[in-house]
Amino acid sequence: MKNNKKIIALLSALAVVVTVSAILVLKPKLKVDAEQLSSYATKAVPPVYVNDNIDWQDDIALVGEAGGYQLYYDRANVSFSIKSVQSGHMWKSGVTAEEFTPKRESDYIWADLQKACIVGYTNFADMNGTINIAERLTQMVTVTATEKKLKNGVAVALMFEEYELGFTMELWLDEDGLNVRIPRERIVESGEYGITNITVFPMLGATTDSEDGYIVYPDGPGALYRLISSENRQSSVSTDVYFPRTFDLDSIERDHVQGKQYAMLPVYGVTTGSKGLLAYILEGEMNSYITLTPSGNVYDLHRIQSTITYRKAYQYVSPDGTPLDAVEKNISAGDYRVHYFFMEQDTVTYSSMAQRLREYMLKTGRLSTSQAADDERVNVNLQMIMGSQVKTMVATTYQEMTTFDDIQKMVGELGDPTGNALRIMMLGWQKSGYNSNPTGYKPSEKIGGLSGLKRLTKSLGRRGIDSYLIMNMVDADAETRGFTKQSDAAYNEMQLPITNADGSRYLTNGFRSLNQLIYKVLPYFNRHHLQGIGFDKLGKYVYDDYQTNMAMNRSDMLLTYRGILQESRESGRSIAVQHGNAYALERADYLYDVPLSNSNLMVMSESVPFYQMVVHGIIPYSGVTPGNMSVDYAVEKLKWIEYGCEPMFLLTQNSPELFKGSKVTNAFATKAETLLDEIASVCQEFNKKLRFTANHTISEHKKLSDGVYRVSYANGWSIYINYNRTAQTIDGIAIGGVDYTVIDNNGNIVE
Template sequence: MSKRRWNGWLIARLVLSTAVLLVMGWITLLIWNPWGDDVEQKVDAAALFNTAEHVPYKAGLPNEQGFQLFAESDRLKLLVDPATAHFQVVMKDTGKVWRSYPDPTHWKDEKATGTWKNQLTSPIIIEYVNANNYKASSVSNGLIENQGYLEDFKQTEKGFTVTFAFPKIQFKIPIEVELDNDYVETRIKDAGIVEGSLSLLNVKLYPLFGAEPSVGQDGYIVLPDGSGSLIQFQQDRTMQQLTYNESVYGPDASYYYEYTDRQRIAMPVYGLKSGDQAFIAILTQGESFANVFAAPSGSIGSSNWVTAEWQYRKRFYQSVSKSTGEGFYTYSGDRFNTDTRATRYYLLGTEQSDYTGMAAAYRNYLINERGVKPIQSPRKDIPFFLDLVGADIEKGLFFDSYLKATSTDDAKSIVSRLYDSGIKNQQVLFAGWQQDGYSTHGGYFPVDKRIGGNEGMKSFITFAHSLDIPVYLTANYTLNTNGDDGFWWRRDGLRNMAGTVLEYKPKNHDQDASDYVSPGFYKKVVESDLKNFKALGADGIDFEDGITQQVNTDYNSRYRASRGDVVDIQQQIVQETKEQLGSVAASNANFYALDQLDHIHRLASDYSYDVFVTESIPFAQIVLHGLKTYTLEWSNLRDEWDDEFLRSIEFGAYPTYVLSGDHADDLRRSYSLWYYSLNVNDWIDRIQEEYAKANAALAPVQDRFITAHRTLAPGVKETVYDGGYRIIVNYNETDYAKDGLVVPANNYVVREGGTQP
């Protein structure tokens, strides 16, 4: 596929010695500032530390007799040890205790030694590096190794404030802890951070909060990995030094990322259950700059623990030769600053102490504090989500060829066939309608004449509306392949820390790379295009694979945007789209857009298969059901037809297919759609059968929350909705029978109300 790119002069190949690399590294680190005048100055911090006036932090656990009552709510009490700044949260009706440090009952059996044992008792763990030396390795420490101390410890109305001082390495980090009715919240105040000559990389604040060993404990860690996953507590775990550490809202393409093929974190949450008590942590501020870090027992200490790792700098590759690829890894100079980085720990009572209880707490937070509104008055039948593909292109010897798959007249025919078969509640997402089809991005309007043009699309949408069927037009504004919309890759492309314009390299190697677009630029394009969507009568935009999914820092001097800025830009785009068109959908979206989205398409339904992870859970689906509609992967892309259909029933997801007219065979030569089976004639009977089954099971609970989810036996799952409505799914090759309940092999049953077996 051709690109309109500026073909400047060729730069002679640089031949660099080690000495030149060192000089370039020095220049990059000490002089180059991609953020313009907003230079963060290092301070001469030595004068700010006075160890003579402060008692060095001591190794070991705090004395539990020294805790004092600092704050109290209707449900909870906050007890604090002023000597260590550790705290306890006590549930008043049960006496259950959550500690910010390891459980003293098992501390004598702790197998970690030396530095790591000290770090496990520290209220804060930091990682830092000498960024002036690009060969330097990072170092991780707590307060004890650095003769750290507490500074300005003060009780407040709801808790306390304190600054953690590290005199040997010259860091100061101010924090707050406050109690509310059903949660305790910890905060790092970025504006008060002090750095000396070294550079702060990340901070783990109260990393052992709620941690418990596996001994005698029935528990697990909940990770927001894909749809959600569990790390079950396990004694004598054979795996050592295996931890989970992934970025909230996915990796940042502007920095180094070790590709692991892990699922993206869409939800800024994590949790831990131990026995009959549990907590869920929600990152409520600054979450764009956080990782979720989990350490199963045996990896780092004997406890199972999970925490937020707040990022302040990341590695990036500083290229010094585009032609040879030569360069070196180093760290960003300035910190990632945000006002506050907050973790809110909701403490769950005995009846809610599992992952469904955690999901319910997160759902309530979204409703009460993020303005997410539950589904109101659903239609009698469940929605069927129909993806249509207009066209794509194939690479030719001299020119690309256009491959028409579905004209707007074909779209009318497909919708009519499904409607006449009994599927009345359709929602259409039309992709590949733009100039040159599905693989082409930039200059979306007008609709390509070869599938019907603007008038054809208007006519189709009017026809769909006559059947009470909404139509979304699918678009990806984060890529540009043709230079349209006034896009020039050198001026308007997304740049990484090294100043390189980033490219998306498709799986199909015949296709040229696409340029990533600066968020500041694509915001202007979407805002300009909204009037065109409205003129066609579109009910909304289906943002595919970009907006609400990708959060990449932009170092383009025209549009520079931090990771937090990009989240804000995308939230504004989604909000403006909702206001102008009335509705918005997005594929596998991050939850920061949830208040404006009406539908999440192709939501993750699996996890990343780390060896220490026990199983996948529908955590995201439990949160969403009754709030937003969602689907899983397109049904006609399933690898295991029966199991994945059963999973959609278990997860409460609605059916979706991607289809085209009878030109689908031509798409085998296309850039992006060659691996899809799209011909409507091949799928119409299967669609009717699947929809009828899904509708019978899920129609009664469209606006109900999921209240429980559990494993009844290996391969047998139960999902419970408000009112006691139960769906039991059997993935086994044999029938499941217990206490009068029989579920046939590879099938499911529905039970309305009644007691659970």
């Protein structure tokens, strides 16, 4: 009888194994769904091809007119001009003798100054180089151009005969300016060469020295480069749009420690005072970089340009240990489009550029008004570390730092003095704890579990306080349960997981994260009526994934992020996004950890809140450094005011000493009981003197003198900010040392 039972048990176990195996065999492998991703794309309006003939006058034709501007094309020089109908001023794709005289003159130099594009190429073996369209005059390359008429523009198909390479530039005017587009399907590669990158209009906006002029460079929040030549020649500087094109996680960490920033908005601008140019990369920006070249590099001209990378270069190690350079075999970028705004007014400034960009982004849906924009309060952002995994000699356990009931108690103490002008963000609330990813989506029982979270959610909802449960769907910890590098990790060009030197962290495949959100996270949130979601790193990291059967280029990754944000918004969630690259501005309700400083490049004269001027009044945001962890709290508070940020603090109920041995390595002075009085005080201050900033846009930011700035709002109110230790008087307004003064729209000081 016992033997029979053993046989039955064995057969049952085998049946379970067979059943599980059958499920594994029958379960289809996840594949990237291109149709699903395309449904998240921002709809682009292509140009309209027409059958009209082009009316040439000595090889020059008026090919378009719209928005008060005319577009001219010179086919002999393959150059373009944009003329203001009102003023007669001309913006040119190249530099002519009217604007500049080079130290040496020749036909080639003048052709080089008027070049419409530069093309990078490779033969995939040992040759990489560039083709300058001006080289056609030296017979180094044969360039043929074929034109077709567009509505308000022209399409010019360029063929570089010796290289058997070509592409089409589509140029057309609309009511907002000039569009320049290179469609992916019109790139021609017929021989052994492939295109690696293309720079369009490298000389558009190039200028000599100007006392009143500068270039707006998209380094983090923004930076200004003054159009004044240096005694020592300065090198060119470049910034990738959104995120480095090639990297490993160690290099990203080094960049973070050194304060290096990238372009959060794919824009740049040039002003000489009364005339200005603003360029906005509308398509292909995630594969682009922006280069600023100071005067003295080849020509005594200050200039800035954007370049799209079609094939990325990378390095690998051969079997014998030799490092080798290689280039992607296939094009990994799609359509490329830059929109140019032409500005004429008494004074064109970075403030007027930011306003113009904001208006355009709102009109085209690239910037959407937050669901929280109607809130007339200045909320204080309280980031709560709930818990973290702690390693001991015996085991790894979850160390609770703040429970859901603790938050409810804090809010109870702060609620009346602050008028509930609070915003709660919960970090490390899941079972795996802070910085252990994938984090999962179920709350730890040690901080109150699901029942505690639901009680807190209801309580905050009754008070009108937004709360966000922070998740990380971008990278993973190798030791965290549920992560498998073979299937979950993103892979580099050599089919190796993207990781750091010790293999402790990995980037993850974005499409898997999207599916996890759709089929697990959001149903759980909906079922239990949980409130907002915050996405760590999603507003910063953009990368390629070469994983077999799950490959995604940077364009696909952006569509995945848009999908994550769109699905979350459509489920009724309020959404917070860390950092805030431009693609996040279409769906985010709140932005956190937004940089308030640039990379401190030597060629730049100052940092400016260009990004914040575009976003403020549309989406609320906070900075990177918590007030309680700042080097100088008074200065940090002024920075919040200057950049239009909500105040922010990082809190725990328990002592931060308990973080020892955990993955929380950058938190100190977080104990809530020592901070609640200051939080209540700053909340009352901001809502008494600065409440008007909550939902109005910034109309102007201006440096008045060293350490003194004025920020003006659309409602006519202004703030004078003084970082100096001594009091200052500007415009007849007295400002205390390390203090600020508010002036209302009637010119009165607000006490």
